[in-house]
Amino acid sequence: MIDTHCHLDDCAYDAHLPILLENARKNNVELFIIPGANPRDINKAYQLSHTYNEIYFAVGVHPHYAQEYDENLLRKYIEDEKCIAVGECGLDYFRLPKDEEYIKQKQKEVFHAHIKLAQEYDKPLILHIRESSNDAYEIINQYEQENIRGVLHCYNADSILLKLSKNFYYGIGGVLTFKNARRLVDILPSIPLERLLLETDAPYLTPEPHRGKCNTPEYIPLIAEKIASLLHCSLQSIAEITTANAHNLFWSK
Numbered sequence: 001m002i003d004t005h006c007h008l009d010d011c012a013y014d015a016h017l018p019i020l021l022e023n024a025r026k027n028n029v030e031l032f033i034i035p036g037a038n039p040r041d042i043n044k045a046y047q048l049s050h051t052y053n054e055i056y057f058a059v060g061v062h063p064h065y066a067q068e069y070d071e072n073l074l075r076k077y078i079e080d081e082k083c084i085a086v087g088e089c090g091l092d093y094f095r096l097p098k099d100e101e102y103i104k105q106k107q108k109e110v111f112h113a114h115i116k117l118a119q120e121y122d123k124p125l126i127l128h129i130r131e132s133s134n135d136a137y138e139i140i141n142q143y144e145q146e147n148i149r150g151v152l153h154c155y156n157a158d159s160i161l162l163k164l165s166k167n168f169y170y171g172i173g174g175v176l177t178f179k180n181a182r183r184l185v186d187i188l189p190s191i192p193l194e195r196l197l198l199e200t201d202a203p204y205l206t207p208e209p210h211r212g213k214c215n216t217p218e219y220i221p222l223i224a225e226k227i228a229s230l231l232h233c234s235l236q237s238i239a240e241i242t243t244a245n246a247h248n249l250f251w252s253k
Contacts, residue, residue, distance in 0.1 A: 001224060001239050002031040002246040003217040005088075005126065005153050005171055005199035008055060009034055009044040012203045012214055021052065024217040028239070032217055033250065035088040035126050035153070036060030039068050042077055049082035056250070058085035058126050063092040066103075066110040071117065078121050084250045087126030088153055089114035091139075094131045104135070111139055115148060124249050125150030127168070133158040140164060151197055151249060154205070157183040165192055169249055171199040174207030174215065177226050188230050197249070198223055198242045 003024070013020055024032070034045040034057040045057040059074040077083055091107050093100070118125045127150055129136040137160050140148070144167075152161055155170040170191050175181050198220050200207075206215035207222045221235070228238045 001029045001198055001220050002033070002243055003029055003200050003202070003220050004033050004151065004197045004246050004250070005035055005173070006032055006202040006217050007034060007037065007204075008032060008048060008202070008217075009041045010203050013216075017048075020216050020218070021054065024220070027218045027221050029217045029220045030054060031246070032056070033058065033084065033126075035085075036074070037062040037088060038065055039070055039073055042073065046077050046080065046082070049080075056082050056084045058087050059083055060085075060087035060089045060114055060126065061110060062088055063090055063107045063110070063128060066107045069110045069113065071113060074117060078117070078123070083123075085124045085126050085150070086114055086118040086121070087150065088128040089125065090128040090130075091132035091136045092128060092130040093135075108135070108139065111136075115139075115143055118150070119143075119146060119148060127152050128154070129156060129158075129161070130154075133160050137161060137163070140168075149249065153199065154201055155184070155191075157187045159187065159190075162187070162190060165195050169195045169197045169245060171197045172227060173199045173201050173223060174205040174211075174219065176223060176230075177207040178211070179208075185230060188227065193231075193241055194245060196227065196238075196242050197245055198227075 032055045036059045049055045049057045059077050061069045149167045151169040151171050153171045202215035224238045228235045
């Protein structure tokens, strides 16, 4: 299986990353993608991807860091052989400060910049959309005729985003195992199987029964098992389908 979204450049893993990767492999998780989030960590992700064959990375700036967007920095790494995507990028309106309209406009501006960069280099997008589905859909829809592609990381169960399933995949993580994940549980069968991806968002969003602990890619099977249970199919089939989906998005032209 493949963890398509894990922040292995987080300092939480500095002391034991080799052990973490070994534990993941023991649980049949064999490839890992580090999304770009904080621009100050991009070089670390790059270094990790060239230390471990199984790690790949993306270049991008999380909407929380939109003010720090530096396109020259992203271009420095985007042509590297281990860079396979642009993001995570998008819109996040959760807990905005008082000057929210200015922040929203800045996030939208940076979101457009990421999309154009992905187009230029023909790379998929890793999208972060929180409390902003309508605005995000409106922006993405502007590029519908240009065949942009990517994944909706930590898919938030908003039905409007299902309209993007022609070109986008849906990242499903530990949230699906939470007791308050009713909306995601209900909408899961509406997602085409050929559009499902597995992710942890480690070290965040640890699945049950480990919630409250630091998340790691070794928990990917718990997410796959939950999907298999809800869709009434085997764990093996979910593993095979999501792995093929990840290869189609990130490693196929």
